[in-house]
Amino acid sequence: MSVTYDDVLRWIRTFAAEVESKKEYLTQLDAAIGDGDHGINMQRGMSAVVAKVDSQAGEHDIGALLKTVGMTLVSTVGGAGGPLYGTLFMQMGTVVSGKGELSPDDWAAALDAGVAGVEARGKAEPGDKTMIDALVPARDALRSTLGGGATFADALRESAAAAERGMQGTVPLVARKGRASYLGERSAGHQDPGATSSHLLLETAAATWGDSEKG
Amino acid sequence: MKKLINKPEDVVTEELQGIAAAHPDLVKVHFNPHFIVRADAPVEGKVGIVSGGGSGHEPMHGGFVGPGMLDAACPGEVFTSPTPDQMLDATKAVNGGAGVLHIVKNYTGDVMNFEMAAELGGGEGIEVEAVVIDDDVAVQDSLYTAGRRGVGTTVLAEKICGAAAEEKRPLSEVAELCRKVNANGRSMGMALTSCIVPAAGKPTFDLGDDEMEIGIGIHGEPGRERMKLAPASEIVDRLTTPILEDLPFEEGDEVLAFVNSMGGTPLLELYVVYNDLQRLLEERGIKITRNLIGPYITSLEMAGCSITLLKLDDELTRLWDAPVKTAGLRWAA
DSSP states (O other), X not given: OOEEHHHHHXXXXXXXXXXXXXXXXXXXHHHHHSOSOHXXXXXXXXXXXXXXXXXXXXXXXXXXXXXXXXXXHHHXXXXXXXXXXXXXXXXXXXXXXXXXXXXXXXXXXXXHHHHHHHHHHHOOOTTSSSXXXXXXXXXXXXXXXXHTTOOHHHHHHHHHHHHHHHHHHTTTOOOOSTXXXXXXXXXXXXXXXXXXXXXXXXXXXXXXXXXXXXX | OOOSOSOGGGHHHHHHHHHXXXXXTTEXXXXXXXXXXXXXOSOTTSOEEEEEEEESSTTTTGGGBXXXXXXXXXXXXXXXXXXXXXXXXXXXXXXXXXXXXXXEESOHHHHHHHHHHHHHHGGGTOOEEEEEEOOBTTSOOSTTSSOOOOOTHHHHHHHHHHHHHHTTOOHHHHHHHHHHHHHHEEEEEEXXXXXXXXXXXXXXXXXXXXXXXXXXXXXXXXXXXXXXXXXXXHHHHHHHHHHHHHTTOOTTOEEEXXXXXXXXXXXXXXXXXXXXHHHHHHHTTOEEEEEXXXXXXXXXXXXXXXXXXXXXXXXXXXXXXXXXXSSSOEEOO
């Protein structure tokens, strides 16, 4: 079972469409504990990404594609999301540089590197009420289910489910990073927007790559 | 939403076009990536000073580009940090061979984007130093927050460092001066209303008619505490007491008192606030020797104010008094 270059393109385009449709929701989450621009920023970034990758439809290097996504996000999203999502994609791209297809292990390695990049850039830890609270459980679930012999489709689903639980788990947390941390206790009771968009990213991967039971 | 704009998505671009048309004697505007640069940049042998941040805080930072203050300002989308390519190109544009200082407000996004710009610029052969401003006392500076925000002291640092750079002082000294200003300035803000980000179309948060928000930042985000509206003298006390206790400011200190409008509060009210402030400081034996009153670091149309106190010495006073010629701040010798 492998993910092709076209599969990765489909994932990126689907994520962009999801961000577009959930733009208001993400903005609302960000208004409660931030400054209300997460949805707008991600939509601007992913629109630019789609325009950029459309011109690379016939290519073969998944690593280069992911790096392009990352660099485009860095130069268009701004805020904290730009550097963090940009780093996520750029680090994923570096690890699978030159590959035309991703095996389950390739995807696990990419997610490992991407999450490590986000941790290094933002210096957040689980419990800080950030995208890390969705990404780390997702990465861990992917590794452990693949290690347990699950199919790629199942592993992707488990990874997305772990991201969802992590995202929901941010609701009671008091933010220790980012703009929400200025609110202190008032940040509790609200779901983190970054964890929400990260869950969306992984859920989209599971839906896009796991839909055809390729084993 | 009632704003004097055309399409919300064009706001920043049109603003920059307006600035370019209005102040060609002072600045040039570069598009894609966006930055505002001093018309005569680069100034040979002078440290270049670059700052930046989201749009929506005007005149900060673009209105402070010109002789005696910033060499370049990088505007992001409204309330959104600018991106590394903006800072990289701005840095190259202001490089006069004496290095470049980045003045960075302590917000997660600003810090990360400036850091990435420094990483990308590593290979450009320009010496860059970055100083982070974190003067807001509303946020507890601890392991459990993103640290204190950079607010009013940023304006004062840009002016004072701008003056030092005009004197052709070396990068290390200008950076040290920036750290000194940051170490001696403290701020706190409050809001009577929220503000509306054009792309969002509605207020970021709702405040009741009889409520105020204490300990706000500059991006329309909620503050630390919401309470019933109080008279100006009580508000001044609530903002100033934590400022005084934090440095701490002591009897006999000389200060620059900066009473800032968040954008929607008129000068009439700022002077009422200043009156209460100077009385409070007089009671504490603190002498105001300089002041700045007006909208300088704003949050779109938010009604409210912030107070910044900067402890002065002869050097800081002299540099504050030095001539400056920008759209937002202008005085002669």
